[in-house]
Amino acid sequence: MESLLLTPENNALHLRARDGISSVQINYLVLETGQPFSHYPTLVMTVIDEDNLVLWSNRLQTFYQSQNATEARIEQSFAIWDQLTITLSDTSQQPDRPDYLIRLYYTLNTESIPQ
Numbered sequence: 001m002e003s004l005l006l007t008p009e010n011n012a013l014h015l016r017a018r019d020g021i022s023s024v025q026i027n028y029l030v031l032e033t034g035q036p037f038s039h040y041p042t043l044v045m046t047v048i049d050e051d052n053l054v055l056w057s058n059r060l061q062t063f064y065q066s067q068n069a070t071e072a073r074i075e076q077s078f079a080i081w082d083q084l085t086i087t088l089s090d091t092s093q094q095p096d097r098p099d100y101l102i103r104l105y106y107t108l109n110t111e112s113i114p115q
Contacts, residue, residue, distance in 0.1 A: 015085070
């Protein structure tokens, strides 16, 4: 399992088949700010393919169990044909929104990819 720290300035993971990557599983996210996920209700994770088609998009509030949760289990898998981008964005229009530090845990070249 690998991880990447996502911030408002560095909010994407780019994966390419030419690098020997055929699939990815998004395992879970962990907040590293000390605040629970409920403090960030407008965060959205999106998966985009090489043609900028949205394959999957969901608010993070869908994936945590309690108002005090600092971990969100995603457990979504995607095949990579050419390239794939996983992004995290804040959909609120508030300029004073607190910054986030979220560690994305993912597994490359997983065996079971949905059809």
